[in-house]
Amino acid sequence: MAHFETDAIHAGQEPEPTTGSAVVPIYATSTYVQSAPGEHTGYEYSRTDNPTRTALQTMLAALEGAGDDGGCVATASGMAATALIGYLLQPGDHVVLPNDAYGGTHRFFARVLGEQGIEHTVADLTDVAALEEALRPETKLVWIETPTNPLLRVVDLAAVIPVARSGGALVCVDNTFATPYLTRPLEFGADMVLHSTTKYLGGHSDVIGGAIVTGDAELLERLRFLQNAVGSVPGPFDAYLVLRGAKTLSVRMDRHCHNAREVAAFLAGDDRVAEVFYPGLPSHPQHDVAARQMRDYGGMISFRPTGGVESARKTSSATEYWFLAESLGGVESLIEVPSLMTHMSVVGTSLEVPADLIRLSVGIEHIDDLIADLDQALGSGV
Numbered sequence: 001m002a003h004f005e006t007d008a009i010h011a012g013q014e015p016e017p018t019t020g021s022a023v024v025p026i027y028a029t030s031t032y033v034q035s036a037p038g039e040h041t042g043y044e045y046s047r048t049d050n051p052t053r054t055a056l057q058t059m060l061a062a063l064e065g066a067g068d069d070g071g072c073v074a075t076a077s078g079m080a081a082t083a084l085i086g087y088l089l090q091p092g093d094h095v096v097l098p099n100d101a102y103g104g105t106h107r108f109f110a111r112v113l114g115e116q117g118i119e120h121t122v123a124d125l126t127d128v129a130a131l132e133e134a135l136r137p138e139t140k141l142v143w144i145e146t147p148t149n150p151l152l153r154v155v156d157l158a159a160v161i162p163v164a165r166s167g168g169a170l171v172c173v174d175n176t177f178a179t180p181y182l183t184r185p186l187e188f189g190a191d192m193v194l195h196s197t198t199k200y201l202g203g204h205s206d207v208i209g210g211a212i213v214t215g216d217a218e219l220l221e222r223l224r225f226l227q228n229a230v231g232s233v234p235g236p237f238d239a240y241l242v243l244r245g246a247k248t249l250s251v252r253m254d255r256h257c258h259n260a261r262e263v264a265a266f267l268a269g270d271d272r273v274a275e276v277f278y279p280g281l282p283s284h285p286q287h288d289v290a291a292r293q294m295r296d297y298g299g300m301i302s303f304r305p306t307g308g309v310e311s312a313r314k315t316s317s318a319t320e321y322w323f324l325a326e327s328l329g330g331v332e333s334l335i336e337v338p339s340l341m342t343h344m345s346v347v348g349t350s351l352e353v354p355a356d357l358i359r360l361s362v363g364i365e366h367i368d369d370l371i372a373d374l375d376q377a378l379g380s381g382v
């Protein structure tokens with residue numbers, strides 16, 4: 001294993017032996033010719049394994065520090081990765097979810113697994129006592145997100161993971177917002193790391209994908225079995241897009257973080273803004289935790305305009321460069337109102353977010369253009 005920036009470009013991505021192709025080819029094949037029955041190169045059928053997907057899995061395992069025993073299973077989406085983890089559970093098992101989990105994660109556990117006799121409790125995982133209270137003897141899984149979506153709470157991994165695991169539960173950290181460049185949850189003892197590679201890893205808003213990384217050989221074997229048995233795999237072109245995107249993760253994240261820091265400072269100093277949520281601000285309640293466990297503070301910011309939900313609606317509709325759209329983590333800046341868009345499915349639940357909250361995914365455009373655009377949009381919202 002080399003350094004992070006080097007692994008992103010080289011891990012699993014040796015030159016292709018036949019031609020020397022410097023880029024991992026898109027192996028568009030469903031099957032592989034055998035020399036005699038059962039005698040093959042290791043590849044038999046592309047649901048089970050495909051070389052483009054193998055390269056992606058090897059690279060992601062290296063970035064998360066999965067070690068020699070560990071590895072990665074890539075999936076067709078982040079939710080497909082979550083669903084694979086769902087197959088590790090049995091009726092009667094119990095799950096602890098964070099109180100601002102990604103909406104789709106909450107929907108899956110509440111409305112899909114909930115109907116199959118798998119119960120869950122929602123807890124504020126920034127509070128270790130709240131986790132201790134939520135744990136039951138039958139708790140088999142504790143789900144962590146940090147920073148959370150959309151309120152950017154930071155969970156203290158060093159404090160929470162040992163407590164979560166003490167009763168025998170598996171810990172899965174959804175690392176989509178931080179990416180392995182900023183935080184590596186396996187180093188804190190997590191059993192699994194989950195990604196929506198749709199976001200920062202892909203990085204260009206042009207692919208849907210997911211992945212689970214683990215350092216545990218037995219868990220990896222079970223997940224690989226499930227990946228093949230369930231079949232929710234990414235095609236080779238999608239695997240290629242994530243591989244290509246992730247090569248530049250470190251340089252993109254540096255710019256995302258730099259721009260976000262400037263945007264957060266602008267918002268914090270503007271009297272049209274009531275509240276800013278960004279782990280990099282010293283006023284953030286978990287700023288110290290973020291400073292300890294993150295290399296930098298990420299590219300996501302939320303804020304509440306003073307003018308309420310009507311102002312949030314107008315501001316988010318008035319930007320030029322900030323596209324009004326769901327998703328996050330691409331090179332282009334995005335703006336959205338979670339209560340009206342991404343978080344509609346949690347309205348009326350314990351995960352409900354403030355109606356007037358605006359979420360920003362800060363892209364890598366020039367910072368002056370981003371701030372000027374927000375400034376004029378806020379003007380139209382008052």
Ligand SMILES: *Cc1c(COP(=O)(O)O)cnc(C)c1O
Pocket residue numbers: 077078079080102104105145149174176177195196197198199208209210
């Ligand atoms: C987008 C997202 C997911 C779901 O991923 P898909 O690729 O959309 O299926 C899960 N967790 C987080 C934090 C996300 O942002």
